[in-house]
Amino acid sequence: RKTWHLLGTFCVLLSFSFIFRECLDCENPSEWAVRLYYCCFVVVFQFGWASVQISHLSLIPELTSNKHEQVVLNGIRYAFSIISTVFVYLGIWLLLDTVGGGSADLGPDDKNVFEIMAYTVLGVGIVFVIIFHVGTKERALDAFKDEPAFQKKADWRKWFRRPGFYQAGVIYMASRLMVNISQVYTPLYILHTLHMSKHNIAIFPLIVYVSSFLATLVMDRLHKALGSRMTYLLGLILVLGACVWMHFQPGRYDCVKQSAVMSNHTVTPSVLTPISPCTRGYEIVYNHNVHVEAIFGAAVLLGIGGASVLVTSLSMVSHVIGRETDNAAFVYGAMSFTDKLSNGAAIQVIQVLHPCSLTSCCPACSPYYRMVVSFIPGGAAAFAFLALVWIVSSERLRALFSGRCCE
Numbered sequence: 001r002k003t004w005h006l007l008g009t010f011c012v013l014l015s016f017s018f019i020f021r022e023c024l025d026c027e028n029p030s031e032w033a034v035r036l037y038y039c040c041f042v043v044v045f046q047f048g049w050a051s052v053q054i055s056h057l058s059l060i061p062e063l064t065s066n067k068h069e070q071v072v073l074n075g076i077r078y079a080f081s082i083i084s085t086v087f088v089y090l091g092i093w094l095l096l097d098t099v100g101g102g103s104a105d106l107g108p109d110d111k112n113v114f115e116i117m118a119y120t121v122l123g124v125g126i127v128f129v130i131i132f133h134v135g136t137k138e139r140a141l142d143a144f145k146d147e148p149a150f151q152k153k154a155d156w157r158k159w160f161r162r163p164g165f166y167q168a169g170v171i172y173m174a175s176r177l178m179v180n181i182s183q184v185y186t187p188l189y190i191l192h193t194l195h196m197s198k199h200n201i202a203i204f205p206l207i208v209y210v211s212s213f214l215a216t217l218v219m220d221r222l223h224k225a226l227g228s229r230m231t232y233l234l235g236l237i238l239v240l241g242a243c244v245w246m247h248f249q250p251g252r253y254d255c256v257k258q259s260a261v262m263s264n265h266t267v268t269p270s271v272l273t274p275i276s277p278c279t280r281g282y283e284i285v286y287n288h289n290v291h292v293e294a295i296f297g298a299a300v301l302l303g304i305g306g307a308s309v310l311v312t313s314l315s316m317v318s319h320v321i322g323r324e325t326d327n328a329a330f331v332y333g334a335m336s337f338t339d340k341l342s343n344g345a346a347i348q349v350i351q352v353l354h355p356c357s358l359t360s361c362c363p364a365c366s367p368y369y370r371m372v373v374s375f376i377p378g379g380a381a382a383f384a385f386l387a388l389v390w391i392v393s394s395e396r397l398r399a400l401f402s403g404r405c406c407e
Contacts, residue, residue: 001329002138005055009129011048013122015041020118022111050336057314058328059138061321068220070318071228074311075219082213082307086206087124091117093202110198156330164320165331167391168313169338171232174384175313176339178239178377179306181346183208186246189373192365194251194292204299211303219311228312228319232388235308238301239381245298247374250290251366309384346376 018024018041023034060073095113159165186208187201222231317335321328350372355364 001055001058002133002136004051004329006129006133008048008051008053008055009125011044012052013126015044015048016122017115017118019045020111020114046340050333050340054329054332054336057332058325059136060314061318061323061328062138062325065323067228067315067319068224071223071311071315072220074314074318075216078307078311078314079213079216082209082216084124086209086213088117088121089202089206089209091120093199093206096199096202156327159327159331159334162320163394165334167387167394168317168320169335170387171316171384171391172313172335173338173342174380174387175309177342177346177380178384179310180339180343181376181380182242182302182306182373184347185350185369185372185376188365189246189369190295193367193369194249194295195366196252196292204296207296207299208303208306211300212307215304215307216311219307222308223312223315228315229388229392231308232312232316233385235305235312236381236385236388238305239309240305240378242298242301242305243374243378243381245301246295247370249292249295249298252290252292350376 019038023029023037026034026037029037056077060070060077063073064070092113095116096110099112099116183205186204190196190200190204191198219231222234226234317331321331355368
């Protein structure tokens with residue numbers, strides 16, 4: 001596992017910085033050439049990141065088979081993931097104020113911010129990778145040779161015959177879809193739907209991850225008090241609450257067609273401005289008495305709910321693996337595959353259905369990103385709820401047929 005972790009780290013170091021840099025030695029390249037250039041580095045990075053993530057996750061069921069201890073380990077792992085993410089957003093926030101472009105909107109002048117942050121992340125990451133490989137001792141398979149689960153080498157194909165494998169996969173996939181789509185599209189929602197300044201694309205995720213970190217501190221107590229299923233359900237409710245909040249949160253202004261503005265007798269000419277960020281044919285209409293900063297409340301709900309569903313879903317996967325840790329990497333790899341596949345498909349559909357051109361945003365961006373951040377994570381939460389009902393129902397049926405339903 002540590003060997004795969006080291007290989008993945010090398011791939012990340014080789015590719016990550018190039019993703020945030022301009023194409024090297026490219027003079028007037030074609031669009032397809034640029035895509036191919038960056039796709040090569042993205043593929044290497046994704047291979048490396050998957051190797052790092054899967055090998056690291058597969059160590060948890062090997063370290064302990066206790067359900068509550070696995071929750072603690074997953075919580076600690078996610079907490080440090082949050083700390084690193086908070087570090088990134090704090091760095092971006094600081095860099096946008098110091099070396100970023102002078103405009104309130106995010107643009108090409110801010111590219112150096114992300115280049116500097118990419119190199120900083122790699123430098124800090126190298127330090128912690130060294131600490132991990134020096135300080136973590138992976139136990140050899142011989143240490144488990146006397147245990148029944150290791151008397152016979154497990155066949156990875158057996159997992160396809162187990163319902164729990166599919167149930168955990170659906171729960172994990174839906175959880176990742178909720179969190180990842182929110183993480184990808186909330187910056188665009190902040191900029192183009194709420195029309196907030198570019199600094200808020202760092203502040204909003206910062207609040208999300210600080211809330212997530214605080215939630216991980218009490219996750220073990222929640223699991224002991226409510227159980228994993230109720231904790232997961234609580235997380236789903238919070239995520240749905242955040243989606244509803246983001247859907248109905250008004251922005252600073254709206255871009256409305258000029259004919260519609262002039263025919264609306266409730267809107268006075270004083271709310272119109274000749275210097276408008278809207279495209280030709282549209283006028284800017286300010287929403288007076290709207291506190292757009294209230295959206296940070298949705299960030300708190302999203303952070304706590306996201307932490308609850310992710311930590312619990314990972315704990316469910318660890319519980320499915322049990323002591324059969326020789327196939328743990330395969331199980332986590334399968335879960336990661338469903339995660340990448342669902343997120344990639346969702347993002348592709350979102351981009352194909354985008355109402356504006358790929359080079360600029362139009363007034364239709366505002367309602368579109370509102371729908372994306374509310375309907376996609378909210379739909380994933382509803383799907384996860386159905387999967388949770390499936391798990392509970394199947395367990396009740398098994399208990400019924402085994403005569404233990406009413407014990």
